[in-house]
Amino acid sequence: MARVPIEPGLFTESPSPRLLAGRCGACAGLHFPVADVCPYCADESVSVTEVGAAGVVYLHTVVHTAPPGYEGPVPYGFGLVDLPEGLRVVSRLSAADLRTLASGSEVRLVVEPVFRDADGNDVVTWTYVPVTEFAP
Numbered sequence: 001m002a003r004v005p006i007e008p009g010l011f012t013e014s015p016s017p018r019l020l021a022g023r024c025g026a027c028a029g030l031h032f033p034v035a036d037v038c039p040y041c042a043d044e045s046v047s048v049t050e051v052g053a054a055g056v057v058y059l060h061t062v063v064h065t066a067p068p069g070y071e072g073p074v075p076y077g078f079g080l081v082d083l084p085e086g087l088r089v090v091s092r093l094s095a096a097d098l099r100t101l102a103s104g105s106e107v108r109l110v111v112e113p114v115f116r117d118a119d120g121n122d123v124v125t126w127t128y129v130p131v132t133e134f135a136p
Helices: none
Strands: 003-005 019-024 046-051 054-063 076-082 088-093 106-116 122-130
Touching (some): 054 088
Parallel strands (some): 003 122, 088 122
Antiparallel strands (some): 019 046, 106 122
């Protein structure tokens, strides 16, 4: 059984995972996910940079009904996370108790399985978890 990303090129998988963002060579704007053209100035000099090891929940909700095509468990957290690099990203949010998710909470990026595919592989994605759930 292997671990496969839900979509290649969105994140690194390591003990310290990161999101893969685009940085524009002209205006220095960051965007996620990476695109070949800067969404702010349309310049084509975009490079890939790692961001988002940690962040702060800007807003959140709990999804109780699976959207079309979603194969993972419900309920799950979902929201916007502000990254120290100046980017706000849409993300899954995980917590042992989803009622503990709160705006302003410090979170850390992890990569975790969402479902198992037809070949028996764990399909993994990024999610942010409250720092309070990590051992000191």
